Amino acid sequence: MxxxxxxxxxxxxxxxxxxxxxxxxxxxxxxxxxxxxxxxxxxxxxxxxxxxxxxxxxxxxxxxxxxxxxxxxxxxxxxxxxxxxxxxxxxxxxxxxxxxxxxxxxxxxxxxxxxxxxxxxxxxxxxxxxxxxxxxxxxxxxxxxxxxxxxxxxxxxxxxHFRGNLGLQPDSTGDPAGFGWYHATILTEVKPGFCPFYTHLESSLVEMSHIIKMEKRITMTQRMISTANRLTIQDGLSFAKTKSRVVIILAPVGSVIRILKETPFVGMSDGDFVFLNVQLEGRSEGPSGRLANLDNIEFQEFPVFRSLLMLTYYPTxxxxxxxxxxxxxxxxxxxxxxxxxxxxxxxxxxxxxxxxxxxxxxxxxxxxxxxxxxxxxxxxxxxxxxxxxxxxxxxxxxxxxxxxxxxxxxxDSNRIRNIDLDIFAFNTTLRSMTSVGSYDWTKHAILWSKNYSIDWPTVGGTPPLDVPACGYSGLEGLCAAAALRQTIAAVASSVSVLLVLGITLAGWKLLTKKVEWFLLQATDLTMI
Missing domain, CATH: 3.40.50.2300 (Response regulator)
Known part of the structure; x- marks a missing residue:
């Protein structure tokens, strides 16, 4: 039904x-x-x-x-x-x-x-x-x-969006498809004219992250971004890269496409990041609306689009x-x-x-x-x-x-009305955005489709981790010891080079003095 x-x-x-x-x-x-x-x-x-x-x-x-x-x-x-x-x-x-x-x-x-x-x-x-x-x-x-x-x-x-936690936490059934994401960076497009349309949603999401009671608190980082220039896009992505593996993009579909096309230049297109887009525009909803613009993307060239999840309101x-x-x-x-x-x-x-x-x-x-x-x-x-x-x-x-x-x-008691959401992801077979699940507020759970799973572009097809084993810098967690060993090796190598250089200089200095002494004696003998 x-x-x-x-x-x-x-x-x-x-x-x-x-x-x-x-x-x-x-x-x-x-x-x-x-x-x-x-x-x-x-x-x-x-x-x-x-x-x-x-x-x-x-x-x-x-x-x-x-x-x-x-x-x-x-x-x-x-x-x-x-x-x-x-x-x-x-x-x-x-x-x-x-x-x-x-x-x-x-x-x-x-x-x-x-x-x-x-x-x-x-x-x-x-x-x-x-x-x-x-x-x-x-x-x-x-x-x-x-x-x-x-x-x-x-x-x-x-x-x-936060009652569903944007898919950020496992659902009540313990389904691993609830990805357990608790860190996110919000990239909000700066647009002339009626910019509060996106900035107010950004504020609302951050506010809700503090209100919703969860097992772990969602950590939100915010950044305004302009899509008019490739360098500003790359700068915004580089900032997000150091804060989380989940990037929430508050922008129209056209801007989302421009942003994702810049990810290869900042090392964010390998599947280790997930991009969530919340579609607010009335003419953008559904696979027959502006989401269809994504069907024209060459996904073999830009596999990062397989890491894109789009949230819209559930269709009538x-x-x-x-x-x-x-x-x-x-x-x-x-x-x-x-x-x-x-x-x-x-x-x-x-x-x-x-x-x-x-x-x-x-x-x-x-x-x-x-x-x-x-x-x-x-x-x-x-x-x-x-x-x-x-x-x-x-x-x-x-x-x-x-x-x-x-x-x-x-x-509810907080005077909040909950709504259902539809979740879209790219279907590599159909080469289009396809509904892969929904959020049911009556059950407070994300219901994933049994007929389709998300084709993550990661090794093994697994979803990105909330916090990578080596942290956002790549030198933390399990990699901290390796990083320390690399640091010690680098320091030791540097010290070794310095010692060798020091010994070489000292030897050259000593040899130079010996030569000068000989010449001095020779000169003295000549003068006698």
Missing amino acids: ERSSSFKGTTVLLVVICNFIRPATAQDIELIVSLPSIPHWMADSQWIGPAFDIAAERVKHRFGSRASRIRATYLGDETAANCNDFSAQSARRISEYYFKNASISTPGTCYALITSPCNDDTGISSLAKEFDWPSFDMLPATERRSATVTNAEFACQRNS GQELMHLNEEIETRAQTAYHSVYPKNTKPLDNVPVRAAYDIVELLAAVLYASRSAENSSRVTAENRSTENPCSGLKFAKATTNRSFALSTELAFV
Whole structure:
């Protein structure tokens, strides 16, 4: 039976600052959408709009009169070239919308802001707090956005890369295919424009490495890298070589290819290193997306590509076929757009997030109202509790399962929602990237395919070690004694050479003196 998809693409985190706007009797939801137009990241209204619409219709059908209206208002500047420009425009537009529409902000509507870290850099999260709005962040959170009681933040879409530990630890069954990797170096590409897309994920991964309780702690090292120049790539790889045998590359597929092609020049193409790429771009997921670019690589020339593992969100199955078709049809009829070839709408990170946001809000807001309003009303037949209260929303969501249309979602005590991941590796027979396993958050284990194993380019086809026998320098561990012997031999040889040279010089000096003495005597005799 096919499993329901969690996003396919690399990692999404929806942080909810759960202090809703004033209303106590709210039944309507208005989503204020302020998302940048990042290349290959399908956050434009033409992509997420259809998902919002279909989710709203299904919610209204499910909850009836309790969900009288759900709509999305788009206030983002899709023409902005970078985060600074985008966030400045967002702050202005959101403020204008709030103050110009004060009469609309009545006790009949709950407002929520859907945004990105681009906005957080200029304090949009503070603006949302001032307006008493919840804020959904569609990109990974950083340490400075950790959950607090004051802000009532709620991580409802935390990615599973560290719940799966990126394959870094053996699974619970003791399967040796759990490689036991506990050291990793993160190479994050520096890109102009909306660079927080990768840097925020980097921060999230490092943060999670400290949170996740493991047998051994994961040691993370970070390095920014530019792929515009071969020398800068080689410099970044040389740095990673001295820190770990696992290299996590946070960059688009094209950049991954450029980075791996430089590995032979720094001695990292022999299979002793493993490269993990987390695909976040909406149009990059799956073997039919941009992963297909890897099919054009000459793998006989670059065996290092056999050491590449790519992580994406688990693809949607037949159970979501009709929902995907609904979203595709709405995109064509109402937005005059078509999703990229060979991709399904819900396999794209922002599209899937947009759909789930609506159902998550409705599940907490409307379901809790129906259960509580009967016993908590005043003489005027009004609810005594604010159904949009942030702390109430967070409490109602923690340690709870949600039967969303896309999947069964569970939020744990840390307000983290776990997701499934798909793992791709290069198949030398098919000469293409092939799914070799997945991470199942319900079992907290990596499930490897029984039909295919990873063809590591190492001697014997074994996966790289976490720490080589001789350490990262090649002169540690088991090789320390040999290295010491080599050092002693080198020192002894040097001393021997010095001694021989010293004796030769001393002999020459003595011989020279003898000759001079003879000549002196001869001269003296001549003078007599």
